[in-house]
Amino acid sequence: MPTITLPDGNNIKFQNEVTGLEIAEKISKSLAKQALIISVNGELKDLYHIIKKDSLIKIFTAKDPEGLEVIRHDTAHIMAMAVQELYPGTQVTIGPVIENGFYYDFARKEPFTEDDLKKIEKRMSEIIDKDVKTRREVWKREKAISHFKKIGEKYKAEIIESIPNNEELSIYHHGDTWYDLCRGPHLVSSGKIGKAFKLTKVSGAYWRGNSKNEMLQRIYGTGWANLKDLNAYLKRIEEAEKRDHRKLGKEMDLFHFREESPGSVFWHEKGWALFQKLIDYMRMKQDNAGYKEINTPEVLDRALWEKSGHWEKFGANMYTSITPDEKVFAIKPMNCPGCIEVFNQGLKSYKDLPIKMSEFGKVHRYEPSGALHGLLRVRAFTQDDAHIFCTEDQITKECLIVTDLILEIYKDLGFENVILKYSDRPDLRVGDDNVWDKAETALLEAVKATKLEYSINKGEGAFYGPKIEFVLRDAIGRDWQCGTLQVDFNLPGRLGASYIDKDGQKKVPVLLHRALFGSLERFIGILIENYAGKFPFWISPLQTVVIPISDEFDNYAIQVSKKIKDEGISSFVDLKKHNLNYKIRDHSHAKIPLLLICGKKEVDSNSVTIRRLDSNKQENMDLNLFLKTFSALNKASSN
RNA sequence: GCCCUUGUAGCUCAGCUGGUAGAGCAAUUGAUUUGUAAUCAAUAGGUCCGCGGUUCGAAUCCGUGCGGGGGCACCA
Numbered sequence: 001m002p003t004i005t006l007p008d009g010n011n012i013k014f015q016n017e018v019t020g021l022e023i024a025e026k027i028s029k030s031l032a033k034q035a036l037i038i039s040v041n042g043e044l045k046d047l048y049h050i051i052k053k054d055s056l057i058k059i060f061t062a063k064d065p066e067g068l069e070v071i072r073h074d075t076a077h078i079m080a081m082a083v084q085e086l087y088p089g090t091q092v093t094i095g096p097v098i099e100n101g102f103y104y105d106f107a108r109k110e111p112f113t114e115d116d117l118k119k120i121e122k123r124m125s126e127i128i129d130k131d132v133k134t135r136r137e138v139w140k141r142e143k144a145i146s147h148f149k150k151i152g153e154k155y156k157a158e159i160i161e162s163i164p165n166n167e168e169l170s171i172y173h174h175g176d177t178w179y180d181l182c183r184g185p186h187l188v189s190s191g192k193i194g195k196a197f198k199l200t201k202v203s204g205a206y207w208r209g210n211s212k213n214e215m216l217q218r219i220y221g222t223g224w225a226n227l228k229d230l231n232a233y234l235k236r237i238e239e240a241e242k243r244d245h246r247k248l249g250k251e252m253d254l255f256h257f258r259e260e261s262p263g264s265v266f267w268h269e270k271g272w273a274l275f276q277k278l279i280d281y282m283r284m285k286q287d288n289a290g291y292k293e294i295n296t297p298e299v300l301d302r303a304l305w306e307k308s309g310h311w312e313k314f315g316a317n318m319y320t321s322i323t324p325d326e327k328v329f330a331i332k333p334m335n336c337p338g339c340i341e342v343f344n345q346g347l348k349s350y351k352d353l354p355i356k357m358s359e360f361g362k363v364h365r366y367e368p369s370g371a372l373h374g375l376l377r378v379r380a381f382t383q384d385d386a387h388i389f390c391t392e393d394q395i396t397k398e399c400l401i402v403t404d405l406i407l408e409i410y411k412d413l414g415f416e417n418v419i420l421k422y423s424d425r426p427d428l429r430v431g432d433d434n435v436w437d438k439a440e441t442a443l444l445e446a447v448k449a450t451k452l453e454y455s456i457n458k459g460e461g462a463f464y465g466p467k468i469e470f471v472l473r474d475a476i477g478r479d480w481q482c483g484t485l486q487v488d489f490n491l492p493g494r495l496g497a498s499y500i501d502k503d504g505q506k507k508v509p510v511l512l513h514r515a516l517f518g519s520l521e522r523f524i525g526i527l528i529e530n531y532a533g534k535f536p537f538w539i540s541p542l543q544t545v546v547i548p549i550s551d552e553f554d555n556y557a558i559q560v561s562k563k564i565k566d567e568g569i570s571s572f573v574d575l576k577k578h579n580l581n582y583k584i585r586d587h588s589h590a591k592i593p594l595l596l597i598c599g600k601k602e603v604d605s606n607s608v609t610i611r612r613l614d615s616n617k618q619e620n621m622d623l624n625l626f627l628k629t630f631s632a633l634n635k636a637s638s639n
Numbered sequence: 640g641c642c643c644u645u646g647u648a649g650c651u652c653a654g655c656u657g658g659u660a661g662a663g664c665a666a667u668u669g670a671u672u673u674g675u676a677a678u679c680a681a682u683a684g685g686u687c688c689g690c691g692g693u694u695c696g697a698a699u700c701c702g703u704g705c706g707g708g709g710g711c712a713c714c715a
Contacts, residue, residue: 111643203710204642211712215642218710246708250650259688259706314715334715368640368713369706377714426715462715481714550672577671578678585676599674611675618675 003054020047021188024059034061036192037070037185044070046136046185062194062225069097072223074134074187075124075197076102079221081178082123086116092180093155093207093216100233101197101222105205107155112217117199120219124197131191132175136184139169144181155207156181196230197223240476245528246374252533252590254524254541255375263372263379265521270541273570274527275382275520277539279360281636282384282409282516289405291358291386296338298362302328308337308494309430313463317365335361336488336513339387340495343509348499353509354390354398360520361385375525382520388512389497392438395510399446399485406483406516410472412636413539414530417473419453421481423460430464431490439487439510440466446485464490465513474530482523486513533591534613538634544571545587546608549580549599557598560608560623564596567631588613594630 004012004023012026020038024031024047038045039058044066051057060067076095083106084090095104106112139147141160148157160169160181172186173179187193199221207213224230241247249255254271257264267275283293299321305311310318310333319331332338339357348355362382371377390398410418422444425436443466447454454468461467470483488511492498498506517523527535537543544564548557557573564571574583580597587595596608601620608626610619621629 113643201709202643205711206641209712211641215711217642220710257707262706310715317713317715365715370640370642370711371713372707428715460715464715467715547675549674552672579671579673580675581673582677583675588676595675597675601674609674616675 002051004051005054005056007056007058017050017052019050020045020057020059023051023057027059031059031061035059036061036067036187039066044185046134047188048136049185068223068225070185070187071193071225072097072102074190074193075221075223076104077172077174077180077182077186078124078127078190078193079120079199079219080104080106080180081174082120082127083219084178086119086123089152091153091155094159095180101200101220103205103218103220105207105216105218107207107214107216112202112219114202117202117219121197121199125195127175128190128193128195130175131189133189134186135173136186137171137173137179139171141165141169144169144171148181193223194226196225196227197221198230198234236476240478240529243476243529243532244374245376245525248528248533249375252541254528257374261380262369263367263377265375265378265380271524274524274535274539274541277541278517278520278523279384281412281539282360285405285409286356286358286386289356289401291356293358293360294339294342295359296335296342296361297332298364299329299331300338302330304337304341304495305330308491309463310334310337313428313430317367319364319366331364332361333363333365335359335363335383335385336387336491336511337495339385340492340497340511343387343389343492343497344495348389348509350391350499350501350507353499354388354394356386356388358384358386375521375528378519378521381522383515384517384520385513385515388514389492389499389509390512391507392442392510395442395487395512396446396449398512399443399487400449402485402512402514403446403450403452406470406485409516410470410482413527414536415472415474419455419471419473419479420447420450421455421457421469421471422447422466423457423469424466426459426461426463428463429461430494435489436466439489443468443485443487462486462488462513464488467513470516472526474526475532478529480526482518482526483516484514484518487511488513535591535593537593537630538636540591540593541570542572542590542592543569543630543634544594544596545583545592546571546573546596546598547580547583547587548573548575549597551575551577553598553600553603556603560596560598563623563627564630567627567634569630569634584611596626 002014002018004014004018012023021032021035024035035047037060038047040049040051040055062068062071080092080095084092087108091107093105093107095102144160145157148160163169170182170184171179172182172184174190199219201220203218204215205218207216222233224233249271252270253268254274255265255267258266302311314333318333321329321331323329339359342357343355360382362380364380367377367379388398407418424440447468465486465488467484467486469481471479471481473479492511493508497509499509501507546557546561548554554575561571561573584595591613593613595611597611598608602608607620607622610621
């Protein structure tokens, strides 16, 4: 005689044991229709799960995240069913729900094609139309293993073998012919899935995520509660594609890549202007924060990298170079050893600490070819790097100062939403564990003091110390990892850095590594996508284009442009033999923030007519007022 | 690095089952002197990614290398 308590506190008494579906029917017809899944005392269960005892329940529909998740999970199952029906001999492995959808990994010799996806979708649709019933069974471990082995599903058997002994093994049947080992829960029948799904792509994926294992074929799909949500999602993807920095970079003539140097950027005039603006800005910020800028060699003797530990721990990613007399040098993958060498030059006192040295250092890392991705993952990049040499007592405070600076700079560049990722010691590392203990404690303390949201990534620190990474969220809700702050008790000692302490003794300083943009290249990629190429005025690579109405006004336009440049604003005069409409279209596509039109009216009144990007309003302004107004707007704080 | 996919003019792309290439935009030349998103006309432009093979004949088929894209792995 269970008493069922609903989320609103109301009770329903039942004479006999009861299922979620029966409870839903008792509450209302429409709920019974919409119900997908139930939670019983906080645990998600199938709707036909039998409740015998008094319970607190909640029924979920497609409007709830829990409901949507089950829809996606069932869609993955139905996809696997369709695949095995269409392509006998294909083995199933795992098929989890992911953000916006699901995937399923299959083992099959022949590759799946785009055409296959359409066929599979069609078959899925048929299975959904048939509304096949779901049934749950509990199997004995031995039975399950031998059964899956017998039918040639060696991956399933392997999965079961790795499930702990005390766990219940549930098998879900969808209809009479297909079943899969699964924790569940699932919908009562395939018809509940609806038709708001789409198979999106096929790719390779290693069995159990390990690159030493064989490669399986993964089919990705997206799934939603209704067609409206599905279409909204597809629309979002389309919008994101329009912002693709590789596409915009080409259209806006910012940079290009070419075969001769995969993963290295050929910066064009405008892209380089943007690059330099970011450096100028950062230089100003760092100067105010007490950093001293240095510069160190790009090519350094192998012996230094052996001493620092890079040769051993990072060698696989390093470019090397052999001189005609057969000496081995490495092209720097990091700036830290060079910077420590600068610190080492001359005697340092505790009174000098903290010493903050910044360097816009270009580093080269031989990344796997498959990792390369436009500006976001390159083989040669410029870090806005800095190294802070300090005492142990100063760590937490200095970390906080760095964090404040980072947040201030992200805000200036349009990113207000920042979270932290804290990573501790990796397997491949240098230094004793008690040193790591100290470094981790100090950094975690700083993380907590920022009061920002943070996550902990076990074992993902740098080989010389723990780190935090700064993740920022862009205009369309995507997360990007940019800045980093690392505490290092190892490298300074390895490279012989020291200062004279109060007691006259030599001590090894602690080193904080930090980069705010991380990589200038990558950060520019993120900026392009965040702003969809429409940069704020101050950072725009070409801020103004002056357009004379006809060649009669060329001279005036040239003069105007010159005066604009005198104010430190970039400007180009378009004297080409094209009409005004043509030029407006051309420069609007190039996403120039301000077009300045000059004709008789402007010459007579010493003014310009402004057309702002994405506006067709005409705004006439006295030239001197224009210069005054926009030179005031030409800085980060006016963002 | 691994799986799949892809590589034609400066750019975006067309070229069915093999018969040595086309369009639009851009460029050049000429005409038009223009007031807010493409003025008109003419001309020129190609090692069809490289190498090898099949074939009387390859942009097209096969092999291989390199590059791009989507994932996986990697991201110190």
